[in-house]
Amino acid sequence: MSTTQGMPPESSPPADTARRGRTDHRHRHLERIAEVRAGRGAEKVGYPIHVREAAVVRTAMVGSGLLRVTLGGPGTAGFEAHSPDEHVKFLFPEPDGTLRLPVPDGHMLRWPKPSPTSREYTVRRYDPETGELDVDVALHEGGLGSDWALAARPGDTVHVAGPPGGLIVPHNYDRYLLAGDITALPAIARWLEELPRDAAGWAFIEVAGPDEEIELAAPTGFEVRWLHRGDVPAGASGLLADAVRAVRVPDGERVYAWVAGEAGSIKPLRRWVRDELGLAKADHDITGYWKRGVADFDDDDHEHHDH
Numbered sequence: 144m145s146t147t148q149g150m151p152p153e154s155s156p157p158a159d160t161a162r163r164g165r166t167d168h169r170h171r172h173l174e175r176i177a178e179v180r181a182g183r184g185a186e187k188v189g190y191p192i193h194v195r196e197a198a199v200v201r202t203a204m205v206g207s208g209l210l211r212v213t214l215g216g217p218g219t220a221g222f223e224a225h226s227p228d229e230h231v232k233f234l235f236p237e238p239d240g241t242l243r244l245p246v247p248d249g250h251m252l253r254w255p256k257p258s259p260t261s262r263e264y265t266v267r268r269y270d271p272e273t274g275e276l277d278v279d280v281a282l283h284e285g286g287l288g289s290d291w292a293l294a295a296r297p298g299d300t301v302h303v304a305g306p307p308g309g310l311i312v313p314h315n316y317d318r319y320l321l322a323g324d325i326t327a328l329p330a331i332a333r334w335l336e337e338l339p340r341d342a343a344g345w346a347f348i349e350v351a352g353p354d355e356e357i358e359l360a361a362p363t364g365f366e367v368r369w370l371h372r373g374d375v376p377a378g379a380s381g382l383l384a385d386a387v388r389a390v391r392v393p394d395g396e397r398v399y400a401w402v403a404g405e406a407g408s409i410k411p412l413r414r415w416v417r418d419e420l421g422l423a424k425a426d427h428d429i430t431g432y433w434k435r436g437v438a439d440f441d442d443d444d445h446e447h448h449d450h
């Protein structure tokens with residue numbers, strides 16, 4: 144049995160719009176990205192979604208906490224990357240060895256039920272010239288995705304679905320507040336690279352220690368703060384929320400806040416962003432990327448069905 148999730152072919156946008164409660168722009172996503180970028184508030188824009196078989200080209204450590212897996216081969220040709228926190232799903236075989244893949248259906252994918260075993264990773268880089276696609280995987284004990292990345296060798300293949308879309312944020316905010324743990328670091332690194340060079344703001348990143356810090360190409364107007372949690376397990380320190388809540392936004396300035404990381408540790412920031420910063424929905428995005436003790440965690444606010 145299978146179901147179609149999200150946008151059916153271009154011919155039926157009204158029904159789809161009603162079901163999703165918002166307008167879908169997958170049939171004109173590049174125009175929509177340009178419109179949102181030129182506007183005053185952020186919006187998640189859906190892209191046409193594909194599933195691809197990609198080959199591992201190489202792997203390399205980035206700092207002591209992230210393993211960069213570079214994918215390529217014919218399958219990654221034509222991949223699209225437009226926003227810093229867009230993600231792909233890696234699809235893994237089931238315990239019995241079978242691989243159940245979604246099939247293309249218009250601008251969307253038709254997914255088997257129950258959903259195949261998968262994990263989500265940020266698109267750290269896509270180079271249209273070489274077709275290379277980088278994802279940076281945070282290494283940790285007992286993770287299917289983490290173990291797969293550690294074992295990955297050139298020539299291995301993996302199926303990759305997405306990105307389903309991306310959060311498009313105008314570049315006219317006075318300041319940007321970016322915060323996360325090592326799972327959010329690939330997105331924060333992209334944010335800092337892709338913002339205009341005269342952008343200003345703060346970036347807070349919680350890591351175990353200095354060895355996990357990486358080079359960041361931040362605009363000069365950014366204050367980058369690495370927070371070291373030492374021996375405290377990942378996701379168990381209150382460091383990130385405490386540091387972020389000490390930020391004081393200058394009066395009258397418009398700020399965009401983006402936060403991701405362990406669900407419990409970023410929870411206090413949801414209220415702070417709303418009540419203390421007073422940010423509207425279009426001016427912030429806060430997503431639990433994983434949760435201590437839960438495999439394949441899925442944040443309710445996260446639009447995974449858009450795959």
Ligand SMILES: Cc1cc2nc3c(=O)[nH]c(=O)nc-3n(C[C@H](O)[C@H](O)[C@H](O)COP(=O)(O)OP(=O)(O)OC[C@H]3O[C@@H](n4cnc5c(N)ncnc54)[C@H](O)[C@@H]3O)c2cc1C
Nearest residue numbers: 265280281283286287288289326433434435436437438439
């Ligand atoms: C939109 C999005 C983008 C993401 N981008 C990235 C990315 O670029 N790089 C990245 O590494 N992760 C990223 N993540 C988080 C990643 O999907 C989760 O950490 C995922 O659980 C990892 O899968 P796993 O198979 O390794 O572990 P699972 O099998 O899911 O979990 C097994 C156990 O490990 C724990 N665990 C999971 N992740 C971690 C961790 N990082 N540190 C310590 N314990 C952990 C779980 O709580 C569970 O107890 C992203 C998540 C989302 C939703």
